Amino acid sequence: MTIDTIILRLGEIYPPGKFTSSDPFRCLISTVLSQRTRDEVTYSATEKLFSRFGTPSEIACAGTDEIEALIREAGFYRTKAPRIKEIARIIQDEFKGKVPDNMETLLTLPGVGRKTANCVLVNGFGKDAIAVDTHVHRISNRLGLVATKTPEETEKELYRTIPKEHWKYINEFLVRFGQDICRPVGPKCGACPIIDLCPTGTSRLTGIK
DNA sequence: AAAACGGGGGC
């Protein structure tokens, strides 16, 4: 099966498990920080924030300007800082300090959309889901796994196409793959480990189309 | 449907 080959080869390049040991709250906050931001920067900003504050109540009580200073390098800090503070307050006040473990409730939090919620469900709670961002959406279409216009359609199609055992790897593998090889513009098809499985890349290398 | 948010990294 081609999807098995894709997962196998990407797994050799990107050893999994970078996200899976995070506790749900840290996972939630770091995922909000990661929105429209490269992951190395996200790790750094998350580390700075959590080396200063460890719990929802601590972040809820912190000054917005102090949070801004800690997460500044992740970008959009004037939007993200108050959101993080509000998320922490809601987790503490309305959910007894526990991050919700279902899509419907997660979506009620400020700054949490479908992609962020799925990341929390997969990486924070070990649930079966696929977090579809622009990388997953783009690459799934390039590989011909789907033919879709929106991330929501892509997610739906991937659930039909991909065996459940692989779901948890999809986001992490494709994001990293999408950052250093299968980039939005100027993909490095010559260095691609799955070029033989890619209609788009194969035609690019052979000069066809 | 489109705008707005932003510092960091590649070239």
Added chain:
DNA sequence: GCCCCAGTTTT
């Protein structure tokens, strides 16, 4: 120095 980037909310 210019251009691009792990979404979500607001207009």
